[in-house]
Amino acid sequence: MLVNIYDAKTNLSALLDKAVAGEEIVIARAGKPLARLMPVTAVASKSGVRLGGLKRAKLKLAADFHAPVTDDDLLHG
Secondary structure (H helix, E strand, O other): OOOEEEHHHHOOOHHHHHOOOOOEEEEEEOOEEEEEEOOOOHHHHOOOOOOOOOOOOOOOOOOOOOOOOOOHHHHHH
């Protein structure tokens, strides 16, 4: 199903229900597809990622985690 952005904003809840039920929902601007709605489980299974897999793991973030990215960061990783 192809819907424009306005209809997607207006009917988001209904579109999410359809996507969860398995229907492909494509959001378009001026008739050009921009994004696809799909259930999270579909994305996770395709990518091999198991959601919630880090329940007991502890993550440590760098002190500058929220700092803006510089051009040098982008060029040299």
